Amino acid sequence: MAVSAWEPGVFLTKAKGAKIWLNGKPHLDFACGPGVANVGYNHPEILETVGRVLGKNETGYGGNMILNKYEVALAEELCRLTPGKFPKKVFFSNSGGEAVEAAMLACMKRRPERRGMVSFLGDFHGRLGFCRNATTSRAMHFERMPWGIEKTFFLAFPAENPETRLKQDFLGAISTPVSYMKYVENVIGPFINDINFAIFELIQGEGGISVAQKETMRALVDYLRKNNVWVIIDEVQSGLARTGKMWASDIFEIEPDILTVAKALSGGVIPIGATIMREELSFTEPGGHCNTFGGGPLACAVGLKVLEIIRKENLAEKAETKGRLLHEYLWRNYSTNGRGLMRRITFYDSEMKKSVIANARKLGLFLTGAGERSVRLMPALTISENEIKQAVEIIKSSTPA
Template sequence: MSEATATKTSIPQQRRLVTEIPGPRSQELHARRQEVVPPGVHSVLPVYIDRAHDSIVVDVDGNHIIDVCGGIGVMTIGHTDESVVAAATEQLGKVTHTLFTMTPYAKYVEVAEYLAKYASSDERYKTLLVNSGSEAVENGVKIARKHTGRPGVAVLENAFHGRTMLTSSMNHKAAPYAAGYGPRAGNIYKAPNSYPLHDGLSGAEAAARTIAFLEKFAGAEDLACLVFEPIQGEGGFIVPADGYLPALQDWCRANGIVFIADEVQAGIARSGTMFSFEQFGIQPDIILTAKGIAGGLPLAGITGRAEIMDKSQPGGLGGTFGGNPVACAAAVAVFESIERDALLLEAKRIETSFTEGLKALQAKHPAIAEVRGRGAMLAFELTKPGTTEADADLVARVIDFAAKQGVLLLATGVYNQAIRLLPSLKITDELIADVLSVLDEALTAA
């Protein structure tokens, strides 16, 4: 029996607790960790994981926990997917590294072909592979500046783009990502976004507000790019009003501004389409991917129109580990799994099952102000009843209660006002029902 098969058969897809959460071995490891790992590397839940498969993670104490976060959207096709493990293992035995910009290899090209295939059906797109979402954003901005010769970068309220100097400067909130870490990058303009629950604006109205802000405070002629998340991730899983993104795209095209979709969290099948932008009637100039693209291995992509990507001179793009052959082999297996196992349809199934259950909870618990999201990228916002005021304390209590019951959840939103659901596309309806029952108990208790 292979290791992957053994892992699958030894981890039934059921929640099971054998100790308190966190258990004694996790507590022991956490004490050791505090001696050698700085507190800035924070963990939401100090439970130490030993093994995992599909939607269940098993900690060092033997507790079987339902993972509804998936490494913050990374494990889209499930933990230790057999095809990903097999592809990475085979590649490990062949070549682990040469550096693509020195001596290239086929898997990098194959990943670029998949991304071009899904980026557009009738235009030519090219891809640069790097290591992380932050690096993808950095390179997207760099390429846009090279193409336009302009310095300015526009982003939207509630945005999250990373933790590097540039990307943390692009984030909506400074704490904890930029506060105290020195000067921030300049030429960044943060414009109002569409947030239907709170602004009450139509897509056209919200877009007019965004455009008016940028024209007044940035100047369209100085903007290299507008970087946006079609569905915002850390900002609260915010889905913009209909017509908002198409209006922004039209304005960018009219003013020579590169339209960049940050699909790091929403892309690679999570939303029910390969890229979430497909659901809004737009076609970005550059598409940024990471997280779910390689089944848990570090990989990210910048996929852009050929005429934009080709502006960079030889040697101007790349990096030592970008597009590592093992990560590329895993990514090819991810794309093959999405197509072979009809995972886009599974994302729709998950959306239906979770949304119906969350709507039922909303009818029972008035603190749930809104249920939103697409596919397997869903959230519900908690407010003080009768208001739109964020209730971050209630969010924290619900997450803490669920964790102690063996359900791993995360907060989201600038004010931690919502709870996010990022399950594997292979999560079963039985596990979804179990998660919903724990959420009901948590909301009642809190």
């Protein structure tokens, strides 16, 4: 069976609120996909929206070729809610990886002569990138098309609380904004005129739920802006109230040129990605970038409902409050870090991490790893205080003495 599941034989049989059922057994889910179910699994208003749109026969094909009312409304809301008062455009796709690819392509098409990029060590921005090299069906697909990044510069992530000892030792020498920027200028300064864009996670997901130092991050963005380098912030995991703010960018007071979002915009029921960019970076010619199901009526209707639920149920504020509660329950016994309900516990080594994940599963708590030694804590933002307490007790019971 050609399926990429990590655990063949384990099946999802039900999902509701902050819980999933695996082979019929309920588990509190502290991974959420990771971060797909911000509004909880199978929220009744999401299910009503799906039924209503399907019942009205509104789900005909459109892709990025034909607009629909839900697509336009969702684009308007995303432009309004994302940081920055400048004019914006939105490109819809089907995943976080596609949203990031669209962001990179938008920058490269505007300035193809600058073929370098910057990112952080430990960032995760998806798994796409090879398909375009094999596409020559029509001239528009490759004419004036950038054929790839010639040089990628990776910077050390300026973590406020590095996950590993090696990172702690290295970052100790560049722990202030001034020292970090001297390091940056040494690494990319000689090549700055060749760099087209930078793409960053402000809170690394797969890299260990590491939070960047705010003032250092702002200094880096200022430096890039002064050198005419566009800044893409990847909010695929951190966006949509997960961190206690609508966007992690709000915490850092950064207005990205492009912001990417996906995962939680789906309501946990239908894939969607969105790339929100400065108007001058948008794809101007019809077909300049396209995908089959991007901007589909059902996905965009669900996305609109997700934004409405986040607002009506005050999920950003609840994520902040519940995140502090989770931290209070854990900090005396564990090394923990994060923002809102995007948090981690860091263990002594990777073997202890694996042991805790396995033990917790037996007791009804679904956890996944992040980084080298950490377990991510990313439940639904609708989780109750009692469910948080229950999860903490399972973690304690699952930790080797």
